[in-house]
Amino acid sequence: MSLLELKKVCFSYNHRNILENINFQMNRGQIFCLIGPNGSGKTTLMDCIMGILPLKNGKIFLQNQDISQLSSKNIAQNIAYVPQIHKKTFPYTVEEIVLMGRTAYNNMFASPGLGDLFIARDAIKKVGIGHLKDRPYTELSGGEGQLVLIARALAQQTDLMIMDEPTTHLDFQNSLMVLEAIRHLVEENELSVLLATHHLNHAFYFENNGLDTVAAMLNHQKFAVFGRPGEVLSEAHIEKVFNIDCRIIDYHSKHSLKQKYIIPLKTIN
Amino acid sequence: MPINKPEITGFISKEKKYYMVFALLIILPIVAIFYSLFIGRYPLSFLDILKVLRFGINHQSNQDYPDIFNTIVLQIRLPRAILGAMVGGSLAISGAAFQGLFRNPLVSSGILGVSSGASFGAALAIILYGQNYMVYFFAFGFALLAVSMSFFIGRIYRSTPAIMLVLGGVVVSSIFSALVSFAKFIADPYEKLPSITFWLMGSIANARYRDIFISFVPIAVGITGLIAIRWQINVLSMGDKEARALGVNHILVKIITVLCATLATAGAVSVSGNIGWVGLIMPHIGRMLIGNDNRILIPASLSLGAVFMIFVDNLSRSLIGAEIPLGILTALIGGPFFIYLLKRTKGKGW
Numbered sequence: 281m282s283l284l285e286l287k288k289v290c291f292s293y294n295h296r297n298i299l300e301n302i303n304f305q306m307n308r309g310q311i312f313c314l315i316g317p318n319g320s321g322k323t324t325l326m327d328c329i330m331g332i333l334p335l336k337n338g339k340i341f342l343q344n345q346d347i348s349q350l351s352s353k354n355i356a357q358n359i360a361y362v363p364q365i366h367k368k369t370f371p372y373t374v375e376e377i378v379l380m381g382r383t384a385y386n387n388m389f390a391s392p393g394l395g396d397l398f399i400a401r402d403a404i405k406k407v408g409i410g411h412l413k414d415r416p417y418t419e420l421s422g423g424e425g426q427l428v429l430i431a432r433a434l435a436q437q438t439d440l441m442i443m444d445e446p447t448t449h450l451d452f453q454n455s456l457m458v459l460e461a462i463r464h465l466v467e468e469n470e471l472s473v474l475l476a477t478h479h480l481n482h483a484f485y486f487e488n489n490g491l492d493t494v495a496a497m498l499n500h501q502k503f504a505v506f507g508r509p510g511e512v513l514s515e516a517h518i519e520k521v522f523n524i525d526c527r528i529i530d531y532h533s534k535h536s537l538k539q540k541y542i543i544p545l546k547t548i549n
Numbered sequence: 550m551p552i553n554k555p556e557i558t559g560f561i562s563k564e565k566k567y568y569m570v571f572a573l574l575i576i577l578p579i580v581a582i583f584y585s586l587f588i589g590r591y592p593l594s595f596l597d598i599l600k601v602l603r604f605g606i607n608h609q610s611n612q613d614y615p616d617i618f619n620t621i622v623l624q625i626r627l628p629r630a631i632l633g634a635m636v637g638g639s640l641a642i643s644g645a646a647f648q649g650l651f652r653n654p655l656v657s658s659g660i661l662g663v664s665s666g667a668s669f670g671a672a673l674a675i676i677l678y679g680q681n682y683m684v685y686f687f688a689f690g691f692a693l694l695a696v697s698m699s700f701f702i703g704r705i706y707r708s709t710p711a712i713m714l715v716l717g718g719v720v721v722s723s724i725f726s727a728l729v730s731f732a733k734f735i736a737d738p739y740e741k742l743p744s745i746t747f748w749l750m751g752s753i754a755n756a757r758y759r760d761i762f763i764s765f766v767p768i769a770v771g772i773t774g775l776i777a778i779r780w781q782i783n784v785l786s787m788g789d790k791e792a793r794a795l796g797v798n799h800i801l802v803k804i805i806t807v808l809c810a811t812l813a814t815a816g817a818v819s820v821s822g823n824i825g826w827v828g829l830i831m832p833h834i835g836r837m838l839i840g841n842d843n844r845i846l847i848p849a850s851l852s853l854g855a856v857f858m859i860f861v862d863n864l865s866r867s868l869i870g871a872e873i874p875l876g877i878l879t880a881l882i883g884g885p886f887f888i889y890l891l892k893r894t895k896g897k898g899w
Contacts, residue, residue, distance in 0.1 A: 330794055356796030363791055369652045370786060370841040380784050384796025391780040391844050436795070 282341075283308050283439055283472050284329065289338035291321075291328055298324045300501040302338070304494075306472055308439065311462075311491050313483040313509065314476040316498030317522060322476040323364075325498070326442050329474070331355045343439075356384035360433035364444035364476075366425070371416035374428050378404055381435030396435075403434040406469075407461045423454025427461055434465065441465075443475040447482070459485055466491055480518070480542050483509040488539040497521050513542060523548050570839055574852035578634050581859040585630040588863040591621050598622060624757070630859050632756040632764075632820065637827055637858020638851040639768050639817035643810035644828025645835065645850035646775050649782040649843050650806050651711045654836070658814045658828030661718040661807065665725035666695025667818040672732035672745045680744050685763050685819045692815035695721050700807060710789070714807075750874030751822035753862060764816040771813025772851060778805050779847040786843075824875045826883025827854055 284306040291299040298321045306312050314322050327333040329340055331347045340347040342358050350358075360381070381403065382396035392400075404410055407427045412420065417428050426446055433441050446462070447455040459482060465471045466486075477483070486493040487509045495512040497504045499521045505512045518526050525545045530538045586598050593601075600614055601622040643658035651660065659665070670691025674684040702717030703710075729749070736742045753760075775782075781802045785792045792799045818824070835849040858875075861882070865873045 327790075332790065332793060352793050352798060353796040356794060359794070361791065361794035363794075366791070367652070367788060370649075370654065370836075372783075372841050376783070376842050380787065380795055383780070383784050386780075388781060388798070388802075389777040432795075 282306060283310075283343060284474070285341040285344075286329070287339045287341070289325075289328060289340060290336045291324055291333060292336045293324075297501055299328070302503060304496065304503070304506065306440070306474065306494075307492070308472055309466060309470045309492055310472050311466060311486045311493045312472070312474040313486070313493065313495040314474065314498060315478075315480060315483065315495055315513075315521075316476075318478075320498045321501060322498055323444055326361075326444060326474070326476060330359055330361060330442060353384050356436060356438075358438050358440065360436035360438040360441045362426070362429045362433050362441065362443040362446055364446070364448055366429060368418045368425075371418040373414050374404065374409065374412045374417050374420075374431075375400060375414065377417050377428055378431045378435050381432040384436060399437065400431075400435045403431040406434060406465070407431045421454065422450050423457045426450065426454070426458050430458070430461055430465070434469075434471075439470075439472060441471055441473045443473060445476050445478060447477070447479060455479075462486075463489055463491065480513055483513060484540045484542070510540065513540075518542065519548065567845070570845060571848070574849055578638070578852055578855040578859070581856045582627070582630040582634060585633075585859050585863050586622055586626050588867055589621065589626060590866070591617075593618060593621065628758050628761055629753055629756040629862065632753050632761055633858040633862045634855035635761065635764060635768050636753060636817040636821040636824065637831070637861075638855035639771065639813035640824065640827040641831035641835075641850040641854020641857070642772055642775055642847060643814045644854075645832035645843070645847050646779075646782055646806050646810045647828075648832055649786045650803060651715060652786050652788065653711075653715075654833065655829070656715070657826070658810065659722070659825065660715060661699040661811065662695035662721035662725060663692045663811055663814045664818055664823050664825070665722040665729065667692035667815060668749055668823055669695075669725045669728045669732065671748045671819075671822070672729050672736070675741050675744045675748065676732060676736050679741075682763075684748070688819035689767070689815050691725070692818060693811060695725055696807065696811045696815075747874065748822045749876070751824035751876035751879075752865075752872065752874050753821050754866070754872045756820070760820040764820045767812040767816030771809040771811070771816065774805060774809030775813070775847055776851075778802060778809070779843040782806060782847070783843045822874075822876070824858075824879055826879040826887070827857060830883050830886055831857055 282305040286302050286304050289299060289302040290297065302325065314325065316322050324333065328335055329347070331350060331352065334348070342350065342355070347355065378400040379392050379396060382392045382400060385396065386392055401413070404413055407430050409424060409427050409431065412424060417425060420428065447458050450458065462473055463486065466473055483493060483495040493509055494507065495509040496506045497512060497517060504521050505517050513528065515526055515528055518524060524547050527543045527545065529541055529543060531541060532538050587593065587595070597614060597618055601618050640658045647656050647658060647660050648654050667688040670687035670689070671684050674687035677683070699714060699717035699721045702720060703714035705713065733742060733745055736745055781797055784795050784797050785799060785802055787795070789799050831854040832846065832850045835846050835853055839845050839849050861875055861878050865875055865878055
C-alpha cells in the first residue's frame with residue numbers, strides 16, 4: 281500500500297493553471313525531493329496534498345483515503361508540516377511549541393494532557409534539542425528554530441512529514457544540522473518525508489547516505505523529470521529546467537562510496 | 550528507568566507551580582473585593598465591616614451598629630467591587646484572546662470596534678430615552694453590531710486573514726466615533742450632553758446588583774468560551790496555515806473567539822461605559838508574570854483585570870472629593886505603562 285498517491289492532479293488559480301496532471305506515489309521510509317525554479321508550484325503542490333487548496337481535477341489518496349473527504353484534524357493526524365517561513369510573535373517556550381503538535385489528538389475545548397506532554401518531550405529529545413526545552417523559541421538560532429518545528433511535526437506522530445524548504449536562510453552548519461535530523465528521523469522512525477528544496481545537492485545528500493530517495497523536477501506546471509536523484513539531476517536536465525551550465529562531480533571519501541555533487545557554473549541565456 | 554526520573558519530578562514541580570498560580574489567581578480578586586469594602590468616604594472600621602458581613606448578610610437586626618453600615622457595605626461597596634471585577638476581568642481576558650488571535654501583542658479588547666459601537670448605542674439611547682435601562686440594551690446591541698460589521702468587512706475576500714479583520718475594526722470604529730460626535734452635537738447641551746460625556750468616560754460608581762444581573766449572562770458565556778478555547782488560541786497564533794496543518798479548524802476557532810470576546814466586552818462596557826487600556830495592559834502584565842502560554846495567560850488576564858479594575862475604582866473614589874471617571878484613571882496609568890512596555894519590548898510585535 282502506498283502512503284501517498286497523486287492521480288492526475290490539476291490545480292488552477294484565477295483560470296491560470298498552476299499544476300497540470302501530476303502523478304506520483306510515495307512509499308514508507310522514502311524521501312521525496314521536490315525541486316524546481318521559483319514559482320514553479322512546489323508550495324502549491326504541498327498545499328494541495330495537505331488539503332488546504334482544493335484540486336481542480338484529479339485525486340489525492342492518503343493511505344488509500346481520498347484527502348478531500350478528510351477533516352483537517354484527520355489530515356493532521358497523518359501529515360505533519362514544517363513551514364518555510366515562520367513568523368514568531370509570542371516568545372513561547374520550545375516545549376509549548378512542540379506540544380502544539382498534539383492538538384489534532386485532542387478535543388477542540390481541551391488542552392493537551394500528561395500523555396501529550398511526554399510525547400512532546402520525547403520528540404524534543406529525538407531531534408536533539410533537549411537542552412533547549414524551556415528556552416523561548418524566539419531566542420533560538422535559525423537552525424535550532426527549524427529543529428523545534430521538526431520536533432513539533434514529529435510530535436504529530438504521522439507517517440508523512442512535509443517540509444517546505446527547511447534549510448532556507450540557514451548557514452552550512454545549521455543546514456547540515458537540519459539535514460542530519462531529517463536523516464535520523466527517516467532511518468529510525470520509518471518516516472516518509474516530502475521536501476521542497478532549492479538546494480539540489482540535498483537530494484544527493486540523502487541518496488549519498490543510502491536513503492530511499494526520489495527526486496522530481498517541477499517545471500512549467502508539470503514534472504519535467506522524476507526518478508532517482510542520480511538520474512534526475514543530470515547536467516542536461518538541470519540545464520533545461522534552471523537554464524544554467526553546471527557540472528556533476530563524483531567525490532570518493534575514505535569511508536563511503538562515491539558521492540555526487542553539483543557545481544553550478546553560469547547562467548545560459 | 551533512571552533517565553525518566555528527573556523528567557517526572559520536573560513535571561510534578563511544574564504542575565505544583567501551575568496549581569499555585571491558579572490558586573493565587575482565584576484568591577487575589579477575592580482579597581481585592583474584600584479590601585475594597587473598606588475604601589470610601591464614609592469611615593468604617595475593620596470591626597464594623599466584619600459585623601456587617603456577619604449580621605447584615607443574613608438580614609439579622611443588630612443594635613450594635615446603624616443600618617447605614619449595611620447599606621454602604623452591602624448595597625454600595627460590594628456590588629461596585631463585584632461589578633468592577635467582572636468588567637476588568639472581561640476587558641482583560643478579551644484583550645488577551647484578541648492578542649493571540651491577531652498575533653499582535655499590541656491589540657486590545659476594542660480592536661473590532663466593540664467600544665465605539667457601545668458608545669454610540671449609549672449616546673443614542675440617552676438622546677432617545679434619557680438615562681435609563683435602555684442604555685444597557687442599546688450599548689450592548691450596537692457593540693455586537695459594530696463587531697459583526699468588522700467581521701463581515703474582514704470577510705470580503707471570503708477568508709478571514711487577521712489583517713482584514715483589523716482593518717474592518719479600524720473602519721467601523723471611526724464610523725461609530727463620528728456617529729458619537731454627531732450624537733453629542735445634536736444632544737440637548739444641558740441635560741443629555743453631560744450624561745453622554747460622563748458615560749463615555751466610564752464609571753461603575755452607581756453599580757447596583759441590577760447591573761450585575763444584566764451583564765452576568767454575556768460576560769459568563771464569553772469568559773467560559775474563551776477559557777474553553779484557550780489552547781486553540783495558542784495554536785492559532787502560529788498563523789492560519791500552520792494552525793490548519795496542526796488540525797485546527799481555524800475559521801471556527803476564530804468565530805468562537807471573536808464571539809466570546811465580544812460578548813464579554815459588550816456585557817462589560819454596556820454597564821460601565823468606555824474604559825480603555827485594561828484590555829491591552831493586563832494581558833501584558835500576565836505575559837511578564839507567567840509567560841505567553843494562553844492556557845495560563847487567559848485565566849491570569851481575567852484575574853489580573855479584575856484586581857486592577859477594583860484597584861482603579863478604589864482610587865477613583867478616594868483620590869479626591871469627587872468620583873474620577875475610570876476611563877481617565879486607566880488612561881493615566883495605562884499610557885505611561887504602555888510607553889514603558891514599548892521600551893521593554895523594543896516595539897517588536899507590530
